[in-house]
């Protein structure tokens with residue numbers, strides 16, 4: 001049903017995948033079928049009404065991990081996909097990172113492993129060339145420099161945004177870059193994991209979208225979920 005074709009995976013890669021899945025964390029948390037189901041549901045909830053005429057534009061997933069969201073986008077005929085992931089496995093651990101890299105590679109999902117903040121300042125994509133920018137469960141990790149608490153493997157400890165001017169500057173750059181890249185009717189979806197000061201984070205996003213202009217928050221839980229559309 002979905003694009004993944006395991007027939008093309010050589011024996012060595014299959015063995016590597018099997019070995020990585022033995023990692024205690026992955027063994028407990030990594031369930032491909034469940035992840036596909038969850039990403040299908042997520043796409044249906046948040047992107048099913050996106051203008052199908054935009055499907056030649058790029059879909060960017062921030063922190064794609066094993067690539068299932070982009071896989072589901074391809075299934076829905078949004079095939080021009082790109083992941084932006086961390087430079088190293090510091091946040092989620094090396095086995096998670098390695099398995100992510102292999103799973104994206106075997107599915108021909110291009111991923112730039114450079115970290116979001118670097119990518120924002122250095123990417124060469126053209127204006128209006130992107131129809132979806134998605135960040136699910138990755139915003140706190142991508143901005144980990146401005147987070148107090150343990151982000152490791154989505155740790156359970158209480159995270160807290162450090163609301164300083166540097167964070168605001170980086171967030172402005174992030175939102176401005178998303179605005180530049182998105183085409184009209186394109187969607188920026190930011191679905192965070194949540195922090196103890198999530199209302200301050202919500203205010204930051206709401207105020208920035210208003211100040212920067214040209215984009216509108218179409219749906220939010222006023223906490224960690226913001227679906228923003230370029231006008």
Ligand SMILES: C[S@@+](CC[C@H](N)C(=O)[O-])C[C@H]1O[C@@H](n2cnc3c(N)ncnc32)[C@H](O)[C@@H]1O
Nearest residue numbers: 063065084085086091115116136137138141142
């Ligand atoms: C909790 S996982 C979420 C994975 C996936 N989006 C999902 O919904 O299941 C966090 C993802 O963010 C990535 N990540 C961590 N630091 C990052 C950074 N600086 N830039 C981009 N992605 C990053 C991790 O490698 C991982 O893929």
